[in-house]
Amino acid sequence: xxxxxxxxxxxxxxxxxxxxxxxxxxxxxxxxxxxxxxxxxxxxxxxxxxxxxxxxxxxxxxxxxxxxxxxxxxxxxxxxxxxxxxxxxxxxxxxxxxxxxxxxxxxxxxxxxxxxxxxxxxxxxxxxxxxxxxxxxxxxxxxxxxxxxxxxxxxxxxxxxxxxxxxxxxxxxxxxxxxxxxxxxxxxxxxxxxxxxxxxxxxxxxx
Amino acid sequence: xxxxxxxxxxxxxxxxxxxxxxxxxxxxxxxxxxxxxxxxxxxxxxxxxxxxxxxxxxxxxxxxxxxxxxxxxxxxxxxxxxxxxxxxxxxxxxxxxxxxxxxxxxxxxxxxxxxxxxxxxxxxxxxxxxxxxxxxxxxxxxxxxxxxxxxxxxxxxxxxxxxxxxxxxxxxxxxxxxxxxxxxxxxxxxxxxxxxxxxxxxxxxxxxxxxxxxxxxxxxxxxxxxxxxxxxxxxxxxxxxxxxxxxxxxxxxxxxxxxxxxxxxxxxxxxxxxxxxxxxxxxxxxxxxxxxxxxxxxxxxxxxx
Numbered sequence: 395x396x397x398x399x400x401x402x403x404x405x406x407x408x409x410x411x412x413x414x415x416x417x418x419x420x421x422x423x424x425x426x427x428x429x430x431x432x433x434x435x436x437x438x439x440x441x442x443x444x445x446x447x448x449x450x451x452x453x454x455x456x457x458x459x460x461x462x463x464x465x466x467x468x469x470x471x472x473x474x475x476x477x478x479x480x481x482x483x484x485x486x487x488x489x490x491x492x493x494x495x496x497x498x499x500x501x502x503x504x505x506x507x508x509x510x511x512x513x514x515x516x517x518x519x520x521x522x523x524x525x526x527x528x529x530x531x532x533x534x535x536x537x538x539x540x541x542x543x544x545x546x547x548x549x550x551x552x553x554x555x556x557x558x559x560x561x562x563x564x565x566x567x568x569x570x571x572x573x574x575x576x577x578x579x580x581x582x583x584x585x586x587x588x589x590x591x592x593x594x595x596x597x598x599x600x601x
Numbered sequence: 602x603x604x605x606x607x608x609x610x611x612x613x614x615x616x617x618x619x620x621x622x623x624x625x626x627x628x629x630x631x632x633x634x635x636x637x638x639x640x641x642x643x644x645x646x647x648x649x650x651x652x653x654x655x656x657x658x659x660x661x662x663x664x665x666x667x668x669x670x671x672x673x674x675x676x677x678x679x680x681x682x683x684x685x686x687x688x689x690x691x692x693x694x695x696x697x698x699x700x701x702x703x704x705x706x707x708x709x710x711x712x713x714x715x716x717x718x719x720x721x722x723x724x725x726x727x728x729x730x731x732x733x734x735x736x737x738x739x740x741x742x743x744x745x746x747x748x749x750x751x752x753x754x755x756x757x758x759x760x761x762x763x764x765x766x767x768x769x770x771x772x773x774x775x776x777x778x779x780x781x782x783x784x785x786x787x788x789x790x791x792x793x794x795x796x797x798x799x800x801x802x803x804x805x806x807x808x809x810x811x812x813x814x815x816x817x818x819x820x821x822x823x824x825x826x827x828x829x830x831x832x833x834x835x836x837x838x839x840x841x842x843x844x845x846x847x848x849x850x851x852x853x854x855x856x857x858x859x860x861x862x863x864x865x866x867x868x869x870x871x872x873x874x875x876x877x878x879x880x881x882x883x884x885x886x887x888x889x890x891x892x893x894x895x896x897x898x899x900x901x902x903x904x905x906x
Contacts, residue, residue: 399822453652457645460807460829461843465645469667470757475637475744477751492753501646502828502845505688514749555694562688566845576751589749598680598735598758599646600687600833 459501468504469497470597474519477576482589485534487579494561495571496597503564503600506572507557514539514578514589521585523578531577537584542575547578557596566601616693622761637744640667641757648829649807650721651764651771654729657722662759664717664738666709671742674706675717679734680760685797685839687830689735689760697734700727700763709740725764730806731834732763762831764804773866775799775805778837780862780875790882792849794825796840800832807831808840810864810872814849817856823849827864854881 458465474492482488496504513522524539531549540549543560550560561572625687642665652658653684662675664831677697680689703719719736735758744752764771778796798808814823825842841847849860858881863874 453656453658454650455652455658455660456649457647459647465644467642467663467665468646468757468759469640469642470754470755471638471640471668473636473638475639475742475753476746477753478746479749481748488749490750497642502841503687505683507691510751514751557691557693559688559690561685562684562686564686564841564845565676572608578749588746590746591751592754592755593737593751594754596737596756596758597693598691599687599760600691601647601680601682601733601760601762601833 414592438568446501462500466498466500468501468597468599470506470595471495471497472595475594479578481577482578482580482584484580484582484584487534487577490576491573493571493573494595494597495569496563497569500568501568501599502566503562505559505562505598505600507559507596507598508541508552509557510552510554510593511594513552513556514591516585516587516589519585519587521587521589523580523584523589526577527551534579537579539576539578542577543572549575552591552593557594572575611648628700637742638668639671639740639742639753639755641665641738641740641755642667643738643757643759645759647760647831649762649805651766652721652723653767654723654727654765655725657720659718659720662717662719662736663714664709664757665714666711666740668740669742670708670710671740672706673709673715674739674741675703676737676739677701677734678691678737679763680733682733682833682836685837687838689733689758691735691758698727698732700724700732701734703736719761721763723837727765729765729767729770732761732765733805733833734761734763735759736761740784762805762833766804768805771804771868772802773800773804773869774802774871775806775808775832775864775866775873776801777862777864777873777875780860780877782860782877782879784879785884786879786881787885788853788855788881789885792851792854792879792881794847794849794860796827796847796864797837797839798832798840798864800834800866805831805833806867806869808838808864809867810840810862812847812849812860812862815859815861819859823851853883855883856881 472494476492479488515522524538526538526549528550530546530547540551542549629649644663648660679692679695679697683690700721700723704717709715737756737758739756741754776799778799779795782794803820808827809829810827812825813821816822827840828843859878861874861876863872865872
């Protein structure tokens with residue numbers, strides 16, 4: 395009887411003291427992205443691409459940065475896609491803003507370039523609003539269209555031929571945001587109408 | 602419709618009128634002009650490929666839309682290095698080599714993730730060379746301009762470093778363009794180094810190496826490992842660490858030190874190194890102490906006269 399009681403007590407003690415195995419589901423933003431640096435869809439037999447790479451590999455594919463051990467994606471956000479000046483009034487500058495954000499900048503650097511397809515151009519016409527001359531723009535008697543990424547009223551014209559880098563960073567911040575200010579001012583001789591163009595921002599990580 | 606037993610008929614009518622007015626108010630209001638935003642996430646941000654002519658390889662990209670519904674247009678554009686820190690300048694005027702195939706365009710709804718397979722096929726006759734390109738995902742999200750204004754579009758890039766080579770033909774070589782710090786440094790400040798490495802070969806490689814710091818007695822007291830950055834063919838890159846700065850932060854260094862930077866280009870067994878020496882002295886602290894004692898002396902002098 396004594397042995398039975400002892401065995402029972404011991405068994406109960408074991409049940410109580412043992413840590414239960416709980417199944418855990420981890421689902422974070424980064425964990426949804428799987429490493430794919432082993433050529434999942436390669437035409438080359440995987441045996442030829444075994445890791446670690448040999449001293450002089452003839453062929454290989456490595457995805458991501460070797461100094462970042464988790465597959466954290468590069469994220470680019472633009473806060474507002476319509477830079478709407480409504481109806482333009484001569485000698486009254488119209489100003490709009492939006493924000494560009496790079497998230498997960500643990501790769502240690504990125505750049506953002508921009509270019510426009512054309513100057514602000516009247517719909518169904520070739521009449522344009524001229525580009526601003528680079529410089530400080532506070533005076534309402536200065537006419538044109540430009541952008542600024544600084545707080546000192548320094549405006550630049552939009553590039554058209556090829557993307558021009560406007561922001562570059564080597565920082566290791568989790569997120570970096572830059573405000574872009576768009577400013578247009580027309581004179582009395584500007585033809586009445588609606589003017590439009592397309593501006594493209596390109597965010598690229600460092601290589 | 603069932604009338605609640607707790608409501609009197611006139612109360613029920615009042616409630617119905619109120620609800621009717623509320624619905625009219627909602628229906629009568631114009632739809633709110635919601636701001637359209639763009640947010641894309643891509644992984645991997647870079648791929649590094651070595652491939653022989655006549656072979657092919659694939660990589661799956663994961664593109665997630667964190668903004669509004671959009672249409673994605675893909676393109677591949679060559680790039681060149683703009684500085685010594687790894688930033689790129691896209692070259693849309695240059696045609697990329699015709700080695701790549703992937704989906705041209707596809708819709709991507711809010712919150713949706715799309716796997717995009719990039720297939721790289723190198724023809725048998727392809728010349729042995731490096732190609733540096735960006736895979737661009739351009740989001741064309743609908744946005745409304747009422748009168749005058751600009752429509753904004755955005756693209757996110759993922760870089761491709763491609764080396765086409767035959768077996769055992771890659772010969773990475775490099776030279777140290779600069780390894781320096783100030784000759785005299787303060788004990789209370791971090792010791793900053795500058796290290797610029799030039800790739801003198803025809804193929805890009807990753808710089809693998811470190812700076813070893815020795816004290817006056819030639820004992821190794823610290824090691825700073827370089828971040829394994831890519832250095833494009835015939836270009837210079839300033840190397841850093843994973844903390845984005847090439848600083849040594851000792852507790853209170855004093856005296857003469859030597860630092861030896863050693864780099865082994867990827868796939869090479871020939872390390873290159875350079876050694877510099879510098880003196881560390883708490884001169885700011887000493888200056889402060891001297892000024893303090895001078896002040897005390899002067900105070901006494903002023904009191905006497």
